[in-house]
Structures are given as structure tokens and as C-alpha cells.
Amino acid sequence: MAYQGIEKVEPIGQKASAPQVELPVWPKARREESPREKAAQATTPDPALKIDTQLAQGILKRTYTHFIIDNETNRIRAQVVNADNGEVIQEIPSEELAKLAADLRAYMQAVSEHRR
Numbered sequence: 496m497a498y499q500g501i502e503k504v505e506p507i508g509q510k511a512s513a514p515q516v517e518l519p520v521w522p523k524a525r526r527e528e529s530p531r532e533k534a535a536q537a538t539t540p541d542p543a544l545k546i547d548t549q550l551a552q553g554i555l556k557r558t559y560t561h562f563i564i565d566n567e568t569n570r571i572r573a574q575v576v577n578a579d580n581g582e583v584i585q586e587i588p589s590e591e592l593a594k595l596a597a598d599l600r601a602y603m604q605a606v607s608e609h610r611r
Contacts, residue, residue, distance in 0.1 A: 558584060568597055 528536075549555040557578040564571055572593060575585040588596070 556584070565593065568593070568600070 546555065550557065558575050559578050561574040561576050562571055563574065570593070573587045574583050575587075576583055
């Protein structure tokens with residue numbers, strides 16, 4: 496049985512092959528670097544080498560971050576620790592700020608209980 500306008504019907508599951516057309520490949524346009532950019536590339540050292548040099552000079556320290564969950568407040572604190580000697584470099588939030596926040600919570604709770 497022939498349908499009007501259809502020459503050949505392919506069975507289900509088989510894909511008709513499309514004709515292969517080769518597209519032209521255009522070369523990428525190159526932008527000339529300015530003398531300032533060339534000088535910056537020449538003087539900029541490899542970032543990994545820069546980090547290694549700073550570590551060797553003691554400018555940078557090898558660190559890791561230690562996360563602590565405070566059981567009293569159920570809040571997370573982070574400590575930045577020197578990996579070489581275990582010294583705490585920075586604590587976020589600081590211990591003083593965490594104590595201040597706990598004292599403020601206790602004060603607010605006492606005020607709200609007093610009003611009842």
C-alpha cells in the first residue's frame with residue numbers, strides 16, 4: 496500500500512541515515528598581546544612555585560580547618576590550625592564572641608521569664 500508523498504517507510508527502531516556534510520573549519524582569530532601583557536607574563540612566576548617559596552620562607556603556614564559543634568548552643572565553630580605544631584591560629588567565631596552570645600541568650604531568657 497503506497498501513501499501519497501511517501502516513497503519508503505522504514506521499520507520502527509531503525510534510524511534513517513542523514514547525509515554526511517562536512518562543515519568548513521574557520522581558524523580562530525588571534526589577538527596580539529600588548530607589551531604590558533607580555534611583560535606581566537614574563538614576570539609572573541608559576542603559582543605553585545610561589546606557594547612553595549612562601550612556605551619555605553615561613554610566610555605561609557600549612558593549615559587545616561577543624562569544625563566543632565558546641566553542645567550547649569548547638570552552633571558550629573571553626574578553628575584554623577597550624578598543621579606543623581597544632582597551634583590554633585584563628586577561631587570563628589572567637590571564643591569571646593561565643594561566650595558573649597551565650598550570655599546574651601541567657602539574659603534574654605531571664606528577661607522573658609521575668610515578664611511572665
